[in-house]
Amino acid sequence: MSQASEKELIDKQFADSLVQPVVLFLEQLATQKNYSPLTVQNYRRQLIKLLLFLQSESIERWEQIKTIHIRQFSAFNHRKGLSPKSIALTLSACRSFFDYLIINNQLEFNPARGVKAPKAPKNLPKTVAVDQVAALLKGIDVGEDIGIRDLAVAELFYSSGIRLAELVRLNIDDLDLAESNARITGKGQKTRIVPIGRLAIKAIKEWLKIREVWLVSTSADALFITQQKNRLSPRSIQKRMEYWGKFVGLNGRLHPHKFRHSCATHLLESSGDLRAVQELLGHANLSTTQVYTHLDFQQLADVYDKAHPRAKK
Structure with missing residues (x-):
């Protein structure tokens, strides 16, 4: 998928300074790392969640993001009713993306590193009386x-x-x-x-x-x-x-x-x-x-x- 068509899938309302690195990251997953289209789509979905949150926080550049923002993002998703497993998936996508930004000298540290999803309730093993x-x-x-x-x-x-x-x-x-x-x-x-x-x-x-x-x-x-x-x-x-x-x-x-x-x-x-x-x-x-x-x-x-x-x- 070209960068132009990839960008069309991301809402134009976001600041270009936020969107462009995401587009390049997704392109890398598809072409250089040979991720499946379904996996790339999942990453895109998670990162759009992050973009929407950052927009609500008036953040327009990736260097503005702090660990506290990722913690708030995790808590926001939890309040929305997302399962711990879904939140963990979102945080994993964020960590991978931030590592990409660090490699490309757009971030100095990974703000999602160390942020954990809420613990999932343990399902008790099913027994027979x-x-x-x-x-x-x-x-x-x-x-x-x-x-x-x-x-x-x-x-x-x-x-x-x-x-x-x-x-x-x-x-x-x-x-x-x-x-x-x-x-x-x-x-x-x-x-x-x-x-x-x-x-x-x-x-x-x-x-x-x-x-x-x-x-x-x-x-x-x-x-x-x-x-x-x-x-x-x-x-x-x-x-x-x-x-x-x-x-x-x-x-x-x-x-x-x-x-x-x-x-x-x-x-x-x-x-x-x-x-x-x-x-x-x-x-x-x-x-x-x-x-x-x-x-x-x-x-x-x-x-x-x-x-x-x-x-x-």
Whole structure:
């Protein structure tokens, strides 16, 4: 796009001393940096917001702009009802533009540097109530082999709060049913031991019988497999859990992470032991060289046995 046609897209009411650098900046994004037309359009939209604000403040030259103006601009957008994410996007465009002005000796410092958008409210993870989880697990049809497998998947998800990727990676050798636990390989290849509740162990044992029949004279490392003897994929697990959620009439879409959130929430509500829950979930602040740094496994197992709704004997 030529500079002339680009300038036509920017309101002629703005001072040329403000508009011309914006036009050149957008031109650079399109030609030298090969930004997509959609990205350039987004930058244009954000910078026009800035131009409108500066006009209301009677600012006609870029060297007049101060950090206080950008803070006021952010607050102005917040009062208009823009989301924190939208304001952050606008500030990002402004920072890039001001860096361009600095490179071209039109500004000495970046007035948007250090100005942050309002914090977005944290969305609490969605969980399923204890009675709904119980109804779901009871409602999975185990009259067919695939239902027996899916029940073992669902029970293990809820019992141990493991991630989808962690369950997919589980091998048969990772299970220690005699000790009621499993070795989990999490993010960053970190390994931890998680307890498995009595009902989950029961479901897994039933599945292992089916798994043996499915494999017949061959073998596989994966704990959960398809009838084609392949490791069960993340997408397949998502579809199966969503299917059972609809089958039992659960409100909302059931995805694997809901089991994790529900496990953590129900365990924390019953025990109040945040450290135990952190250990169970394998959060990033755990040591990379030791599975348990602040809590030994027996303490975790004790908390689990007393508090988890489906671990009680």
